[in-house]
Amino acid sequence: MSTLLDVQQLASQRAGRTLFADLSFTLNAGDVLHIEGENGAGKSTLLRSLVGLVELQAGTIRFFPEQLPFAQEWRQHTLFMGHKPAVKAELTALENVRLQAQLTAVANVDAWQLLETVGLLGLEDLPAGQLSAGQQRRIALTRLWYSKAPLWILDEPFTALDTRGIDLLQQRFAEHTAQGGAIVMTSHQALTWRPEQLKRIRIQGGEL
Amino acid sequence: MTQPANWSALTAVMRRDLMVVMRRRSDILNPLLFILIVVSLFPLAVGPGPDILGRIAAGVIWVAALLSALLGSERLFREDYLDGTLEQLTLQPQPLALLAFGKIAVHWLLSGLPLVILAPVCALLLKLPIAGWSTLLATLLVGTPILSAMTAIGAALTVSLGRGGALLSLLLLPLFIPLLIFASGAVEAALVGTAAWPQVLLLAGLSLLTLLLAPFAVAASIRVSVN
Amino acid sequence: MQFESWQAFIEMGGYGFYVWLAFGVSFLAMGLLVVQGLRARSKLEREFVQEQQRQQRLARRQQEVS
């Protein structure tokens, strides 16, 4: 089984408060890592420090198979989605999908097909600003259907989605892990899907 | 990263910004209207005589341009910050400075270039003698990229602060001073009949230098701001 | 000694106002800088004590709960 991510002795502080310290885990192909914790426990900070948005206080993160240290190249192999969907309200759903794909240098995406997959059939050419929060989130989530990144880091991916959306997303997660991908995610909702290789980490007040 | 990927990301950023602003035309028109208003207030304040107006015309147009740049500067990264686009840009494998350059370029296209086009009207209103027109246009053409680049640095630094407006002016105005001095100096030189090209060349050089360095400052600032 | 009397020193050859204004404001500015620096330090110490007390309250509450 191949290792995708190796995290050793990670520590982080926010506004002087220790969120977590000495956090170590490895992630193998097919793993789903569910990070749990109360509001403000530091879940988002952990995810953001994995992709380098937040500076590390201590610790190392290595990305396999090339054992890359934290660097620019590693961004090609990860997909991060935060709380904010990065969807432009002025642009139509179609334009949003196409530009997002172009930005990540994925050629020839079938934007119509993608939007149909996430259940936005018939809404393709409406400005995203007129859609609901859940629908905007679906536009952003189309990335998961064409991305080639093996490692997904998702902060609250189920926010604003209805049950059908959640089911759809979990289906996609299952496909991804079956193909040898791995997922790190936070969620307050309990997963209705049981991944084969589920790991859990709970952070609270500096302890694990 | 391969060249096509860089190019693809750059054009994606530029196309996105262009499309967004084209759907919100008031963002282009309001700063231009502001300049027109400032320019038409001046004759009312200092009197309509052509001698005094003609002498201060270039300076007034440039000051109006600086103020309107400050006025719209907050918006440069605000939306992108709020909707998470900025975060995604920093996570691209492409160099962030390249993407920042794309944003600066679009900002210039939609604020600097219209200003150059509007300038003859302002010059007319302020009775700038014909001898100074070409120099005024030349300084605007080579000077406004500096305006866009510097504005981008300031906007990127203050984007995560809810109320960056006044702070932004404080940060940017000192940095705009050489631009103001050389640009209005060039027009003045043209009006008294001496060569204006040294200042225009100097401005062009400064402009190139700024465009070369500013994307890196903007990239660093964005990384600090999305933290 | 350049000045014959205290009076002459104050007058500075007719420039007394300017010389003493310059020196006075300069020293005032320096003094304010020093005072501000010291006050920042003592404010920090107060904050620290408050923080400690907050932590103690939290610890007490946790003891009561458990």
Add this chain to the structure above:
Amino acid sequence: MWRWLHPYAKPETVYHLLGRWLPWVTAGAVLILGGGLVWGLLFAPADYQQGDSYRIIFIHVPSAMFSMSIYVSLAVAAFIGRVWQLKMADWALAAIAPVGAVFTFIALFTGAVWGKPMWGTWWEWDARLTSQLILLFLYIGVLALYYAFSDNRTGAKAAGILAMVGVINIPIIRYSVEWWNTLHQGATLTVFERPPMANSMLFPLLTCILGFALLAAALIFQRMRTEILRQELRRPWVKNVLQVSPTTGEQR
């Protein structure tokens, strides 16, 4: 990587090191600056052109000299903080910038007050005064940005970027202002461009310059210590430092 090895990268070490130097530097600053000013005010001869008004030089020149070099040191600190990821170098901005701003203000104010008897006007758009004024704005900008963020460390980094952008612009600003000045008024104001000074004036001036340097160092050290504490307030070592200090000793 070597930041972990570097002994001076530890805030605690730096805090104590500065604490050990501070009394000596302060004493030196008070003695030398005091001596220099007494020398300049009481014993130096009057200027044959400007009479006693020239005595403003003993604060004007040192503060003007250091106002610029302190800004450069600000940018150097920011550069170190950026390139070697040394957080403390960023924090030094908060220690250096207020001192630089006050020095700039003093240079500006004394320049204006000196200008009144010499040029007959409080404010002249003289090239040097103008660039000092712009420098003051640059300082205020760095400080305002530093304290605008709720997260101390983000503020330090942002201000560092601004300081570096500023330092690249300083030569351009100075050149532009000088060029503008000669364009608009002939170089008639030559108060500051004087023939070589007599030794009886030069030596007290040099003493004052040294005194100002020590004064700047003392002020920066004191502020740096406070800033280190502020940034590290919740670290264990700060607890020891603050609880033995006399003002809050009873709070134990």
